[in-house]
Amino acid sequence: MIIQSHIADLPTPTGTMRTYLHRPAGEGKFPTILFYSEIFQQTGPIERAAKIMAGHGYAVLVPEVFHELNPIGTVLGYDDDGRDKGNADKAAKPVESYDSDNAAMIAWVKQQPWANGIVGAMGFCIGGHLAFRAALQPEIKATACFYATDLHLNTMPNQAGQHSMERLNDITGELMMIWGKQDNHIPTEGRLKVYQKLTEQGLKFTWHEFNAQHAFMRDEGERYDPQIAMTGYQLATQLFGRTLR
Template identity: 65%
Template sequence: MIIQTETVDLTTPTGEMRTYVYRPVAEGKYPTIIFYSEIFQQTAPIARTAAIMAGHGFIVLVPEVFHELNPIGTVLAYDDEGKDKGNQDKWTKPLESHDSDTQAMIDYATQLTYSNGRVGAMGVCIGGHLAYRAALNPKIAAACCLYATDIHSDTLPAEQGNNSFERTPDIKGELMMVWGKQDPHVPNEGRFKIHHKLIDAGVNFTWHEFNAQHAFMRDEGDRYDPELALRVYGMAVDLFKRTLLN
C-alpha cells in the first residue's frame, strides 16, 4: 500500500505539538495508531516504523513527545549527549501532560474525513510506556507496548496516585506487551510486577517475551534483531486490524 506523509501542529494545553502523519494514499476510511517514539523523538528508525504500519492500512500519528522542552523539529542523536538530554526530558515532563497530548491526537484523528473513528496506540521504550498510559483513555481500543520502560519503577513524574502502574485497572482496551528478556531497563522482577498487576486488574492482554535486548526493533545499532522485528510487526498489525477495523 502506497503511503503519503505530512505534518500538523496540534494545540495542546502545554503548547504546539508537531505531529507527523503517515497514511495510505488510496481513498477510504482508516483506523488510527498513535505511535510514541523513544526519548530521541522522530528519528529515522521511528519514521520507518511509522511508514511500515501505515502501509498496512493505518493512519499513523507520531508526536514530538517532548514538544514543550525542545524547539519544533528536534531530533536527538543516538549518542551519550542525546541520551542524556532525552532522559532529562522524560524526568521533567509529567504524565498528565502526556495525557493531554494523547487527547489532542484522539480529537484530531476522529475528525479526519479519512478516519473510521477508531484509535489505538503503539510505542517503543518510553513510547511503550506512553502507549500503556494512552490505554487509560477509554477511546484507545488497543495498545502495543514494546519494551515499555519506567512502568514498574514509577520514575516518571506524576501527581500522587496517578502513576501508570497504579492506574492499570482503568485500562479497558486490549494490550499487547512485548519484552526482551535481556533488557536491563526492565529486569525480570520489573516484568513480573507488571504481569501480576495486569492479571490482578483483569486487563485483557497478551504477554510476549523474547530472547532479545532493549531496542531490538530499532534498525540502527548492534541490538537490532531483523527477524524478530518482522515477527513483532506482524503481531502488531494483527492486533490493530482485529481491534480497530470492527
C-alpha cells in the first residue's frame, strides 16, 4: 500500500505538539494508531516503523513526546548525549501531560476526514510505556507495547495513584505485551511483576517473550534482530486487524 506523510502541529494544554502523520494514500477512512517513540523522538528507525504500520492500512500518528521541553522538530542522537537528554526529559515531564497529549490526539483524529474513529496505540521502549498509558483512554481499543520500560517501577511518576500500573481499572481495550528476555532494562522479576498485575486485574492481554535484547525492533545498532522484528510487526498487525477493523 502506498502511503503519504504529513506534519500536524496540535494544540495541547502544555503547548504545541508536533505530530508526524503517516497514512495510506488516496481516499478512504482508516483506523488510527497512536505510535510512541523511544526517548529520542522520531528518528529514522521510528519513522520507518511507523510507515510499515501505515502501509498495512492505518493512519499512524507519531507525537513529539517531550514537546514541552524541546524546540519543535527536535530529534536526539543514538549516543550518550542523546540518551542523557532523553532520560532527563522523561524525568522532567509530569505524567499528567502524557494523558492530556493523548486526549488531544484522539480529539483531533475524530475531526479528520481520513479517520474512521477507531483508535489503537503502539510504542517501543519508553514509547511502549506511553502506549500503555494511552490505553487508559476509553477510546483505545488495542495496544501493542514493545519492551515497555518503567512499568515495573514506581519512578514514572513517583506520586501515589498516578503510576500507570495503579490505574489498570481504566484499561478497557486489549493489550499485547512484547519483551526481550535479555533486556537489561527490564529484568525477569520486573516482567513477572507486570504479568502478575495484569492477570490479577483480569485484563484481556497476550504476552510474548523472545530471546532478544532491548531495542530489538530498532533497525540501527547492534541489538537489532530482523527476524524477531518481523515477527513483532506480524503480531501487531494481527492484533490491530482483529480489534480496529
